[in-house]
């Protein structure tokens with residue numbers, strides 16, 4: 666396993682190096698930053714990170730702090746429920762922090778690292794009304810509540826984009 670020597674400094678200014686797994690200094694710095702105690706921190710003066718990497722380190726740190734806060738809030742919620750108290754306020758705070766955490770992790774592309782934790786993007790494919798059939802291009806169901814091209818023209822498509830793709834493909838195929 667590839668490792669990097671990462672400089673750290675303690676509160677009294679004592680420098681040392683830690684051997685950390687990582688293909689780059691940034692990767693190793695990210696890993697060790699989450700494991701350092703309060704008394705020791707990365708020695709930024711010796712770690713030549715780019716502005717973007719410094720930003721990402723900061724975001725990752727904030728994410729860890731939010732996760733810790735969430736953990737306490739969940740524990741408080743369990744206590745409150747056991748004591749028969751309302752958890753409405755705790756739940757509101759948990760929701761706020763969860764959204765913040767998601768946004769932060771998305772901003773540094775971290776969400777994709779955890780398959781299964783990815784929140785699906787809201788689909789623009791509307792599913793109101795009755796099912797009228799299937800898109801000839803993408804094979805998704807088409808519903809009467811959504812805007813779709815006139816099926817009298819060339820058949821049914823879920824949207825104009827799919828019809829454009831269909832037209833393009835049909836032009837390419839030999840007659």
Ligand SMILES: [Zn+2]
Nearest residue numbers: 800803823827
């Ligand atoms: Zn379609």
